[in-house]
Amino acid sequence: MWSKTMLLVCLTFLFTLAGRAQESESSKDRIIEDLRGEVARLRHDIDSLKSLRHSDLLTQSDMLDRLEESLEKRLTYLETKIDAVSRATAPVAFNPGMTAFINFAARGDSKKVYDLADPANEISNRPFLRTVEMELLGAVDPYASAVAVISLENQAGKEFGVDAEEAYGLLKRIPLLEDAPLGMKVKIGKYRAPFGVSNKIHMHDLPWTTRPLAVARYLGTEHGDFFESGFNPTGMDLNFYVPNPIPQTTMEMNLDVVRAGELTLSGGRGGSQPAYIGHLNLSRDWSNQHLLILGLSAYEEHGIAITRLYGADITYKWAPLEERESHSFVAGGEVFAGRHLFTDSATAVSSNSPVGWYGYLQYQTSYWLYLGLRYDWVEEPSNDRLVTRSAGGYASYYTTEFLRLRLGFEHRWSDIPVQNNVNTVLFEINLVFGSHPTEPYWVNK
Amino acid sequence: MMKRISGFILLPLLALCALEQSPAREGKLKIVTTLNYLRYVAQEVGGDRVTVVALANARQDPHYVTPTPAMNQLTSDADLFIENGLSLDIWQKNVVDASGNPAIQPGSPGHLVATVNVPVKELPTEVSRAWGDIHPQGNPHVWLDPLNIRIIAANIAERLKQLDPANSAYYQSRFEQYKGRLDAALFGEELVRALGKSGGDVLVRKALNNELADWLKLRGLEGKLGGWMKEGASLNGLKVISYHKTYIYFADRFGLQLTGELEEKPGIPPPPQHRDAVVEEVKREGIRVILNDNFYSREAADYVASKTGAKVVITYLDVGSLPEVDTYEKLITFLIQNISQAAR
Numbered sequence: 001m002w003s004k005t006m007l008l009v010c011l012t013f014l015f016t017l018a019g020r021a022q023e024s025e026s027s028k029d030r031i032i033e034d035l036r037g038e039v040a041r042l043r044h045d046i047d048s049l050k051s052l053r054h055s056d057l058l059t060q061s062d063m064l065d066r067l068e069e070s071l072e073k074r075l076t077y078l079e080t081k082i083d084a085v086s087r088a089t090a091p092v093a094f095n096p097g098m099t100a101f102i103n104f105a106a107r108g109d110s111k112k113v114y115d116l117a118d119p120a121n122e123i124s125n126r127p128f129l130r131t132v133e134m135e136l137l138g139a140v141d142p143y144a145s146a147v148a149v150i151s152l153e154n155q156a157g158k159e160f161g162v163d164a165e166e167a168y169g170l171l172k173r174i175p176l177l178e179d180a181p182l183g184m185k186v187k188i189g190k191y192r193a194p195f196g197v198s199n200k201i202h203m204h205d206l207p208w209t210t211r212p213l214a215v216a217r218y219l220g221t222e223h224g225d226f227f228e229s230g231f232n233p234t235g236m237d238l239n240f241y242v243p244n245p246i247p248q249t250t251m252e253m254n255l256d257v258v259r260a261g262e263l264t265l266s267g268g269r270g271g272s273q274p275a276y277i278g279h280l281n282l283s284r285d286w287s288n289q290h291l292l293i294l295g296l297s298a299y300e301e302h303g304i305a306i307t308r309l310y311g312a313d314i315t316y317k318w319a320p321l322e323e324r325e326s327h328s329f330v331a332g333g334e335v336f337a338g339r340h341l342f343t344d345s346a347t348a349v350s351s352n353s354p355v356g357w358y359g360y361l362q363y364q365t366s367y368w369l370y371l372g373l374r375y376d377w378v379e380e381p382s383n384d385r386l387v388t389r390s391a392g393g394y395a396s397y398y399t400t401e402f403l404r405l406r407l408g409f410e411h412r413w414s415d416i417p418v419q420n421n422v423n424t425v426l427f428e429i430n431l432v433f434g435s436h437p438t439e440p441y442w443v444n445k
Numbered sequence: 446m447m448k449r450i451s452g453f454i455l456l457p458l459l460a461l462c463a464l465e466q467s468p469a470r471e472g473k474l475k476i477v478t479t480l481n482y483l484r485y486v487a488q489e490v491g492g493d494r495v496t497v498v499a500l501a502n503a504r505q506d507p508h509y510v511t512p513t514p515a516m517n518q519l520t521s522d523a524d525l526f527i528e529n530g531l532s533l534d535i536w537q538k539n540v541v542d543a544s545g546n547p548a549i550q551p552g553s554p555g556h557l558v559a560t561v562n563v564p565v566k567e568l569p570t571e572v573s574r575a576w577g578d579i580h581p582q583g584n585p586h587v588w589l590d591p592l593n594i595r596i597i598a599a600n601i602a603e604r605l606k607q608l609d610p611a612n613s614a615y616y617q618s619r620f621e622q623y624k625g626r627l628d629a630a631l632f633g634e635e636l637v638r639a640l641g642k643s644g645g646d647v648l649v650r651k652a653l654n655n656e657l658a659d660w661l662k663l664r665g666l667e668g669k670l671g672g673w674m675k676e677g678a679s680l681n682g683l684k685v686i687s688y689h690k691t692y693i694y695f696a697d698r699f700g701l702q703l704t705g706e707l708e709e710k711p712g713i714p715p716p717p718q719h720r721d722a723v724v725e726e727v728k729r730e731g732i733r734v735i736l737n738d739n740f741y742s743r744e745a746a747d748y749v750a751s752k753t754g755a756k757v758v759i760t761y762l763d764v765g766s767l768p769e770v771d772t773y774e775k776l777i778t779f780l781i782q783n784i785s786q787a788a789r
Contacts, residue, residue, distance in 0.1 A: 037562030037596075045650060070654035142552055145542070173547040183521035183545030240545065241518050250514040285513040288502045293514070321505040322740045326714070367714045400713060402574060433574065 038078055045071060096138030099434035101204040103130045107226065110423035115156035116224040123156050123226065130154050131203055131228050133165065143173040156223040165202070166191045166232060187237040192230055194237065194254040194279040195219060195297045196311045196334045203228045207362055207396070209408050209426040213376040213388060214336045214356030218265045218309060233258035254279040260301040265309055265338045265381050275301035291317045305342035311335065326367045333359035338381065354379035370396040380416070388414040402432040474609055477523040479534040480507055482588050483559055485764045485773050487527060489623040490602045494612050500540065503765035506740040512539040520544035523555070525608060527601065530558035531565060531585030557604045559597045563587045566693055578712025590694035591631050591673065591777055592649055598623055630774045633671020673777055679785045686727060687736040688746060691762065695780065704730050707745045715745045727753040734787045736760050756787040
């Protein structure tokens with residue numbers, strides 16, 4: 001554990017330097033290009049001056065003086081630029097862009113709450129440094145880029161685990177074809193699976209402090225919805241546009257082959273066989289103000305157990321063309337239906353067919369403030385007769401997109417007595433720093 | 446098992462190859478631009494040999510465009526993608542990445558940063574988030590100086606010639622024609638014509654070196670000066686406040702004096718205490734005009750105006766942001782006329 005942490009710290013340090021250098025380097029290249037342009041123009045001006053000196057167009061000495069003065073001014077300007085470049089950049093190239101994410105959250109509960117993975121481990125009424133994440137992005141060569149997201153995840157207050165949250169290569173040109181029919185991209189490695197909407201979002205980017213119950217319960221979690229969760233298997237993803245007859249809409253498809261048994265609904269009964277994921281998205285954009293996205297997802301694995309999960313999602317986003325940074329509205333939801341058939345210890349075939357869904361609304365009242373509501377309803381994956389529900393609201397305050405404070409409240413009802421009738425107040429701080437470019441808030445991503 | 450995996454991967458691949466849409470553009474290059482002024486310039490240079498479409502809506506903040514699946518797909522079969530660059534339209538990276546189009550990836554001939562070789566102002570000496578959403582490569586609103594549009598048009602022409610060498614002469618001729626129209630709009634047709642074939646180039650050089658007025662006087666041509674340079678003379682020395690650092694290039698060309706911004710730090714709405722500091726500055730400097738881009742809230746500008754009597758001018762930045770501003774030339778005319786009018 002200690003060696004892992006040390007390794008991560010060292011990597012972090014190196015990547016910090018590298019990431020900063022990368023941004024500076026591209027900026028430097030650009031500035032140097034500009035300087036060359038300026039120098040070329042100056043040379044042109046000087047050549048013009050020389051030729052004009054011998055012509056009748058320019059005979060007066062005061063004009064020569066003025067030209068000389070203006071050329072001197074431009075040279076001074078260039079010297080200032082060179083000075084700025086030398087101070088603002090570092091002589092390191094070809095390194096990935098790097099961003100660090102730090103997420104703190106605290107909870108106050110009306111009764112004792114326990115870690116899902118360890119019923120003896122109480123997690124109520126305390127603060128947590130939930131994740132520290134390092135994101136590295138860069139071009140591998142002209143045809144591929146790579147992403148590595150290394151995270152230190154809080155294991156429900158016991159320790160921190162080092163995890164490759166995502167680590168994949170993205171091929172933008174299909175080998176052998178040397179082309180990308182229908183805009184096809186191939187992703188290979190470990191990545192957040194394209195099942196629904198919120199599973200693809202990292203915890204620090206979520207609009208809520210907790211993961212929706214259905215996503216945490218069916219797709220992936222170790223310690224419950226309060227800690228980092230979701231389905232990020234190892235495999236291969238093909239993404240492409242599907243020609244579609246519906247005017248003014250875009251249809252996109254993901255087809256994946258991944259390692260089985262990593263979905264929580266599988267209950268660890270995976271095996272060596274592959275699992276398959278399909279995701280179809282249909283979207284319509286109205287003048288970059290209204291965006292409607294409908295999605296269908298499916299997961300299937302056959303091995304020592306059979307696991308199927310189906311999902312449907314809907315997202316509507318609105319942001320006005322003017323004062324866009326100050327107002328927006330998002331509404332959405334996802335529904336999941338699973339089926340898990342397995343042989344239990346008594347060699348009898350057992351099955352569970354849980355269903356779950358959630359829906360949410362969020363309105364941005366100003367540059368700084370977002371208000372939202374979410375309702376969750378989920379049947380437990382291990383016993384589909386047990387239902388847990390939750391309803392909550394929250395306010396997110398951004399000083400800028402790189403610093404967010406969030407205060408929320410949630411009430412939970414459950415057929416599981418220990419989880420029933422819990423009131424929870426949630427507080428969260430999220431910090432983003434590094435070479436991450438300025439981007440609109442998550443709702444505009 | 447392997448057969449099953451192979452089938453899963455290969456069948457869709459084969460189907461996709463069969464389904465791949467054939468280019469229905471009759472030999473025209475498909476150009477996708479981030480902003481509408483780039484669309485306009487690319488269309489002027491490319492003429493009927495290109496189809497051009499812009500991703501952003503002309504009325505929205507070019508910093509904060511939301512990449513959508515429709516944009517990604519629109520870009521998936523583009524031959525040329527043109528961005529402003531200088532960290533303004535950084536959202537283009539999401540579109541280019543998601544397009545799955547190898548031809549327009551950065552570093553490819555199909556990807557053009559239009560502002561290469563444009564002299565950039567306000568290069569930061571320290572690149573830190575502590576300064577707000579600064580642009581690490583300098584102020585990116587370069588297109589509001591018509592002299593920079595000449596460079597941008599030349600960059601586009603060069604790239605079109607590279608991508609479509611068979612029509613090289615056509616693009617060069619279109620570029621020369623557009624340059625001529627731009628020069629006429631800037632200096633007046635009569636003056637450009639009076640100076641002969643390379644008159645525009647001479648005038649541009651004089652304008653760049655801030656010696657245009659002296660040079661014209663010396664040659665007795667000051668009466669022939671027309672276009673924006675004549676019309677914009679009324680702006681010379683006019684002190685203004687702007688919401689964001691949008692007008693530095695425009696101001697330098699037409700002599701406006703930008704004394705400050707409503708934003709305390711770029712990209713962050715002005716806090717109340719900063720508004721009060723701006724009120725004091727407006728009173729002290731005798732500023733009569735506040736420029737507020739259409740996509741920013743005018744609340745702060747109205748507050749300052751109410752305390753000082755200054756006039757708020759709602760400005761537009763991109764071609765097509767209003768029905769009457771459907772060309773770049775009309776955009777510059779619109780800005781000059783509206784600011785002049787407010788200053789009266």
